Amino acid sequence: MGIIIPFCGLSGAGKTTLAVAIASKMIAEGLKVLVMDGDHYRQSLCKDLGFSKADRLENVRRIKEEAVNLHAGYDLIIMALINPFEEGRAATGNAEELVWIKCSLETLRERDTKGLYFKAYLPDGHPDKIYNLTGVNDTFEIPEQAGLVIETDVMSLEESLDSLYSFLMVKVGKGQEVIGG
Ligand SMILES: Nc1ncnc2c1ncn2[C@@H]1O[C@H](COP(=O)(O)OS(=O)(=O)O)[C@@H](OP(=O)(O)O)[C@H]1O
Numbered sequence: 001m002g003i004i005i006p007f008c009g010l011s012g013a014g015k016t017t018l019a020v021a022i023a024s025k026m027i028a029e030g031l032k033v034l035v036m037d038g039d040h041y042r043q044s045l046c047k048d049l050g051f052s053k054a055d056r057l058e059n060v061r062r063i064k065e066e067a068v069n070l071h072a073g074y075d076l077i078i079m080a081l082i083n084p085f086e087e088g089r090a091a092t093g094n095a096e097e098l099v100w101i102k103c104s105l106e107t108l109r110e111r112d113t114k115g116l117y118f119k120a121y122l123p124d125g126h127p128d129k130i131y132n133l134t135g136v137n138d139t140f141e142i143p144e145q146a147g148l149v150i151e152t153d154v155m156s157l158e159e160s161l162d163s164l165y166s167f168l169m170v171k172v173g174k175g176q177e178v179i180g181g
């Protein structure tokens with residue numbers, strides 16, 4: 001039975017980048033790793049859902065259900081979703097397994113790889129404005145507890161991956177727990 005690790009964090013924070021890179025590294029070492037990405041499921045299993053609180057919770061619920069169905073075949077499944085509510089995170093697993101991919105709004109607005117932040121900051125009434133972008137004009141509850149926090153606006157990609165790798169290897173039973181420090 002593999003372990004299911006939920007990531008949470010705002011759009012553009014680095015969930016996909018880090019999940020895919022760490023999965024490639026672990027797969028190269030012989031582990032079976034699956035990345036379940038929010039963006040992907042929103043075009044398939046969850047394409048009927050929008051971004052209301054109820055729909056976001058349903059999105060998380062369905063993807064967790066799918067992860068539970070699949071996890072016998074993997075050492076590790078990473079669920080890379082915004083997962084903005086504590087209620088949704090509680091449904092995905094223990095807080096010690098949660099990885100918060102954290103990034104300031106300032107940096108997210110600079111990155112803006114999908115143009116979502118630009119649209120969310122347009123004036124009210126503008127035809128292209130989006131009104132429910134997590135962290136701008138929709139809720140992102142700060143995780144009260146997390147097993148690991150990665151600050152992608154402070155840490156380099158390499159540092160982020162090193163930290164994630166150590167954390168995940170312990171979770172899959174292949175690494176050493178660092179006590180203290
Ligand atoms: N309004 C709004 N708010 C947040 N995200 C939006 C929105 N509209 C579209 N998108 C795109 O949808 C992706 C988030 O899907 P998730 O399934 O991870 O979201 S959630 O957990 O249900 O909140 C998210 O993908 P990531 O950028 O990879 O996080 C966005 O590309």
Ligand SMILES: Nc1ncnc2c1ncn2[C@@H]1O[C@H](COP(=O)(O)OP(=O)(O)O)[C@@H](O)[C@H]1O
Binds near residue numbers: 012
């Ligand atoms: N330390 C870092 N960790 C992850 N991504 C980073 C980091 N620094 C810069 N980035 C960049 O930030 C963007 C994150 O996008 P993405 O991984 O799609 O985010 P998300 O899946 O959270 O929406 C990428 O363009 C990536 O190259």
